[in-house]
Structures are given as structure tokens and as C-alpha cells.
Amino acid sequence: MLNLPPYASPLERLWRVALILLCAMVLLYLISPIIAIMPLSFNSEPYFTYPMPGLSMRWYEDFFTDPRWLDALKSSLIIAISATALSMVLGTLAALGLAKANFPYRAWVMAFLISPMIVPVVITAVGMYFFFANLGLNNTYFGIILAHTALATPFVVITVTATLIGFDQSLNRAGASLGAPPLTVFRKITLPLILPGMISGALFAFITSFDEVVVVLFIASPDQRTLPRQMFSGIREQISPTITAAATMLVLTAAAMLVTVELLRRRSERLRGIRS
């Protein structure tokens, strides 16, 4: 565990132990708040203290029977799935174009396409609120889907671009020289190689939209109340343990996504012959 060379002095060993202890504490800091709220969602009483008086599923029952939470879940899924699909198409096409050799002003175009990720989301949200008001898009699903697509597409561009780095263009040329039309080349050669990046990008896009609350606060009405919006008002007004039940389910979803993305990343690196 210490992983030190044999010539290390005692002071060095001590230092290494101290470092490992510090890191253990940082890891604890990272993981403990997330772990700490999970058991609280099974608390039989509406308190947030340990030890818990008893276990129950009442907050999960509450979540799955309360129309407000169910509607919020439904809105969130509709918006996130549509925004993901849109940003997949737009983002993948753009990443493929940007990967071509000597693309003019590549750095500038890329910086522009990524900027929705960098610009403070309140600015984007207020701007969209003004703009969509003129177009009658406020308080519509379509407006939120457009807004979330703009916020989510940078993630697709980045992940697909990352899989295209080190992509051997001669594979495409080989396919073309053997007589395959461009679409076949794309389907049979490019697509399988960039697919892991596309799926990671899709997951990032999905989570970006599924998690987004600021834009929704500005441009949505109670009819399009999403899950994060519902949680936000829940925390602000009266924090109920149903929120911890929702949070627990979201953490488990995040864990599943994390594992998927990690497996995909390894597969992609193996496919492209990169050894880690």
C-alpha cells in the first residue's frame, strides 16, 4: 500500500502515511454526504438524525403515489430524452466535421460551440426568458427542450471529439477505396468506433438536462415542473424526507451511469488500440 522504493527513509515513510491518511479523509469528505442521506430515506420518522427510530418505505411510497412527484418525474423524462436525442444528432455531426483535417478556424468554432457549458447558466436562463417571451416559447415543453439541448450538446461534442482523437482516417479511406459508398463507410467503420463516445455523450447530455434547474426556474410554468425543480422548491420551503428518497434514487442512477461510461471508455480505448 505504501508503494515506496526500498531506499525510503523513515521520515519519508511517515510522510507517505500522513499523505494517505489525508487522502482517506478527502475521499470520506467526497462520499460521506451522499452516503449519509441514503439511509435517512428509509427513516420511519420525518427527521434527519441518527440513530433512526425505525425503518420504513413510506417516503418511497409517498414519491410513487404523490402526483406532484410523479408528474415531475414524467416531465423530466420527456424533456431529458428529447433533449438528449436532439443533442446527439447535432453534437455527433459537428464533432465529425470538426475532426476533419485543416478545418478552418477550428479552435474558434469549437470554443463557440462549447460556450453554453461555460457561460453562467443564470445569464443563459434570463436571456432565453426574454427571447422566448417574444416567440411564445416560455411555459412550453418545446422551449425547455431547445434550451436543454443547447446546454447539453457541448458534452456530446467533447466526448465524441475525444473518441475521434487518434482515430485512424486511413480506415475510412481503405473502406472507400474498396468501393464502399460514404454512408456505408460511416455505418460500418466510423460508427462502431465512435459509438462508445456517443453513448457516453448521450449519458452526459441526459444527466445535464435531467439535472438542470435554473433554466426551468425561469422559462417553465408549473405544468412543466421537473424533478430538480420539485426538489428545489422542496428544499426551499419545507424539506421533507421524500426528497431524500428521490435523491437516493438519483444517486443510484448516477452510479449506474458512471459504471456504464467507465466500461465504454475502456472498450473504446481497446478498440482504438490505446493501452492505459
Add this chain to the structure above:
Amino acid sequence: MSVTTFDLVQSSLKARLRRAERMQRLRAGLLVLPLFLFVLLVFLVPIVILMTRAVDNPEIADNLPRTIEALAEWDGTDLPGEPVFAAFAEDLRETQKTKNTGLVGKRLNYEISGARSKSLQAGRAAEKMESGPYKEAFLALDPLWGKTETWSAIKRAGSPTTSFYLLKAVDLQWSPAGEIEQVPPDQRLFVDIFIRTLGISTLVTLATLLLGFPLAYILATLPPRHSNILLIFVLLPFWTSLLVRTTAWVVVLQTEGPINNLLLWLGLTDEPLQLIFSRFGTVVAMTHIQLPFTLLPIYSVMKTISPSYVRAARSLGAGPFRAFWTVYFPQTVPGIAAGCLLTFILCLGYYITPALVGGPSDQMISYFVALYTNRELNWGQASALGAVLLCATLILYAVYNRLVGIDKMKLG
């Protein structure tokens, strides 16, 4: 003869090659075009609208057109004459009909506090004024209309664009004499908020670096089978919804929450500490959320540093700390710069986490952009604050682009 054929073939080959390259570039451009147009329309246009709102000034120019026209002749030294007051009365009768007097009053109120109610009063009075002299009628109504400053404020506010909101966003204003000056001390607000935003962002960035650097080092030097498991601890919070993490901190930091629980149980404190709605809670929660953003670039740089450099330094007689400091650390600087810059940029725009975990004195600039949009309905001020925040972000983004390169940005 043969030479010319060769030249011909060569030049046509060159031309064909150039054409093929042009076609390829065109095709690449067409692939990028849909997203480019989408971002332009759905993202850039709203931001440009927001920016124009910061200087847009329609309230007075649209609703008091006659007054503004009459004031154009006025030199600003003495009280304006009867024609201005007559125009004012006529404009007010019009705004009473269109129900815009409140709007005019609200706009004047930004320049002269208390002008809102007096404008509404003047509007009601103007309806009853049948004929002149209007000047005396207004002077009798309220001393506000007898001050030259009032009329120069109306004249200033009557221009279709204004620097009023942008100046206000940095606590400046036009003096009655037409010079830029600081607003009175009791009205200074925004410079403090910008300083607070920068301060919290700096603190969080430093905290993520102090906690993230050692962890990245351990992760990069451990054998992969250990480090991959530990990396999950870093990536799981990264993937978890920001709202879930904020909720977690709200629950954990509560007065009745697990941390106070633990501290009381351990006997470290006699009464629960105020952890939530404080600067401490805000920085702790933001650091937790930003830590992976700082750590991951450092980690990926550290993974590429060969251990043989440090070994060489050691074999040449350097002590462990000197070898680390002079050989290892300088190689990690690009990762540190990338991670810290990204974290700092993202911190500047934080809204949700301070809003839920922080107290009133921990709110950052984004909170005030939202407040002025939703609650105060002062869209000019919201836009001006947004414009200043956007400028700061874009400058740092340009620096990031130059130092790190946007295509080097990695996720997870």
C-alpha cells in the same frame, strides 16, 4: 513536348487536389453547420438580447415623448419653462390612459428615490388639469417638480439608450453636473457582491487544489487496480446530480443534522453549531461539487509523468522533498492551471448551491441577476449585472482556451 505534358498533368493534378480539399472542407463545414446555427439561435441570440437590455431605456422615451422633445431645448441651468410642463401634463394624461404612469414612475424612481409615488400622484392630478398654467399647478403639487435635478434626470432618462444600469452595476452614477461619480455609500452594493463572488470563487478554487492535489498524486502513483476503485469515489459525486449533492449538504449541515449530531455526541460542542446558511457551509458544499473538476486534469497530467525522473533526481543525490519540488511538481503545473482555471470559471456563475446552503450575505452575483429579473422586475439592472459577469467569464474562458485549449477538455 514531353515536358509540357508533364506540366499539364501536374497542374491538373494540383487543381484536382485543391478541388478535392475544398470539397472536403465544405463537407466538414456542412456537418458543423446545423449545431452552429442552433447555438447561434438558441444560445447567442438570447445573450445578445440580454446585453442590449443592459443599455435599453424605453420607459421615458416611449411614454413622455413630448416632454423629452420640449426638454431638448432646455439648457439645464434654471427650471424649465411652461412649454415643458404643458408637454409633461399632456404626456401624463396619455400614460394615464395607457396605464403606463407606473412604469414611468418606476424608471424615475431609479434616478430619484421616492419619485414613484409622486409620479403616480402627478398622473392623477394631470387628468384633472383642464388648462394652464401647468407649471404652477405642478409646483404646487409637489416640490419635486420644482427642482432642476428632477428635470435633468428626466432628460437623461429620456434617451433611448442608457449607461445608467451598467454604471450602477459597478456602483457608479452620473452626477447632476454630468460627471461619473460613485453612488452614495449607503447605496453601494454591487462592487461588494462582485468582490464577494471573486472571494468565494478563489477560496473554493484553493480548497479544491489543496484537497485535490494530494489525492490526485496518490491516485496517479498507486497501481491501477487500487486507483481505479478509489477513482470511483471521485467520479460518483461528479455524476451525481448537483441538486442531490446540494440537498445532501442541506441535510447534513442542518442544525438537527448528522454533523451536529456527531459533534454533540462526541462532546466537541455543547450546543449545535450554525453550519447551514453560513459562508462555511457554502464553501464546503461548493468545494465538494468542484473538487472533481480540479482533480481530474491534475490526475491525467500526473499519469503521464514518468517515475524515472524522480528516481534520477534521487540517484543524483536530491532528498525526497527536493526531488518532488524541483522535478515532479513543475511537471504538474499544466494540470493545476487547467483544473483551477476551470473551477474558478464555473464558481463565478454559482447560483443554486449558495441560494440553498448560504445565508443572505453569501449570495453571489448570479443570485442578484435572478433576483432583479424575478422579484424586482428591474430587467435593465439584471442585464447589466449579467453583462459584467459575462465579461469576466469570457475573459477567463479566453485565457483557458489559450493556456489549455478547449479540445483538451475532458470529462470523467
